[in-house]
Amino acid sequence: MRILVVTVVHHPEDARILHRQIATLREHGHQVLYAAPFAARRAVPRPDVEGLDLPRAVGRDRRAALRAARTLLADRGPEVDVVLLHDPELLLALPGTLRRWRRAGRAPVTVWDVHEDTSAALAMKRWVPALLRPPLRAAVRTAERLAERHVRLLLAEDAYQERFRGTHPVVPNLPVVPRAHPAPPGPDRAVYLGHLSRARGALDLIETARLLAPEVRVEAVGAADPDVRDALTAADREGVLRWHGYQSNDRALALLSGALAGLSLLHDQPNYRHSRPTKVVEYMAHGVPVVTTPNPLAADLVERHRCGLVVPYEDPAAAAMAVRRLRTDADLRLGSAERGRDAALAELDWAARGADFVDRLERWVKESADTVAV
Template identity: 80%
Template structure:
């Protein structure tokens, strides 16, 4: 298939988009064009995909990114079998685009990959005025209902089904477990992997690092929101913790191996209550114990598999004590690591599920192609005086990708 993947919000090296979904499609022999904010994020497209550079949608500054995305969809969409969208913002670029595609007789299967509870996430966005949040939540729900009528949907969590009237396939956020035996968890460092913000516990991490230093080192991997960057940079300069900044998934995961524990300190926010933090699965897959706040899906996972400890929300002292307990109790640490790794390999391993994701897109593309092929055959048997535009046989190759 020819697949156009588009995001203006996510990092181009996003683990779900690039390292799971695009990788699975490439492994199945499909051709990818990836439109993402490469320059804005300071990265270049991978060699095995054609990259198109887009502006980044951040804060209230989203208009330029949506205009650019609309242009890419209009120009490159008709040549695709599948268009895979990763941001709710991109739904705003679709109404006119879908009409143009259909008028031209080359409408690709359009899929929205639902990463989060968008309406709940609005409450956490400081750039959205409080007075605008209720009408925006209503607008989001309306957009979701319209998307359900006109697009195919993939959900990252089973709990997202409640937002929609029909049942949609779930492609969960899993991890790729390292092959072979993993390094046993040591006792000298703990790690955090993921986006850093107040609601994700960035300031709690800094407090923990001060409480644990110098006996246990805190290593932090991930990009940070503007309002916590200064505090993280200062803690790194002071030697209290080590902040690696953003690292792609294939560079970040090896740093987890051998750590004492992996941290997930999410606050109690509506958007987190029915989402399973991917970092928790990644810690389990890499064979290290988990220390997590009691977000329901993370706590259920840790308690069911006895692969770590659950601590109260916004309580760095309690999280520190949990780390110290794992540090001093070698048996507990090794058992938690072994159980988490076993569960990740058995039930939470992305390579075992990747084929289902690829098959879904292939099936949808075949279903959409069937009526079109039938109509084309009829036109071949009974030539019409009217000329009908058809889909190009491959992605346009004469237009060079924008360098990032």
């Protein structure tokens, strides 16, 4: 197949898009065209895909990105078998595009990969005025139902099914579990991996690091929202924590090796209640004990597999105490690491699910071809 993968929101090195889905498509012999904000993110396309640059959609003004995406979809869509969309914004580019494809007599299978609870996520965007959030949430729900009638859906979580009338395949957001046994967790370094924002606990992370210093060094790996960058920069400058900024997936995961704990300090937000934090599974996969707030799916993993500790929301003192407990109790630390890795290998490995993702796209293309032939 030829697959056009499109995002105007995500980093071109996004783990789910590039390192899981595109990598697996290439492993199965398919050709990938990847449209993403390469220049805006100072990224370079990988040599085994055709990179197509798009503007980045950020903040309130997303019109330039959507116009460019609409033009690209109209021009390149008829060349491919599948168009795989990764942002809800891109649904706005589809109505006229679908008509152009039909007139051209070459309409690809169009798939929306649903990464999050879009309407709940809108309520967390600081650039969305509070008065507009309720009508926007209602509009998003309407758009999702319309999308369900015109495109295929892949869901990143089982819980997202309740937002739609039909039943749709789930492609969980799982990491690739390394086959080499990881280094055992050491006693002096805790790591946070992922995007940094207030709702994701960035300010709690800084305070936790302050409470742990100097015995335990906290390292944060990921890009940050504008309203927490100054605090992170100041904490890094003062030696409270080490903020690495955005790192490629390979470099970010390498920093997990030998960590005492992996931190996930999400706040209690609707968008997080139905989503399993990928960072938690990545910590497990790399043999790192987990310290997490009681986000339901994260807490279930940690408690069921006994691979870490659960702490209250917005409580840096409790998070610091949990890290210290792992530091002083070697049996708990090493046992949590081993149990988490075993669970990730058995239940949470993209290597075991990636073929299902490719098979689903292949079946949809075949069904579409059979329908046209009839």
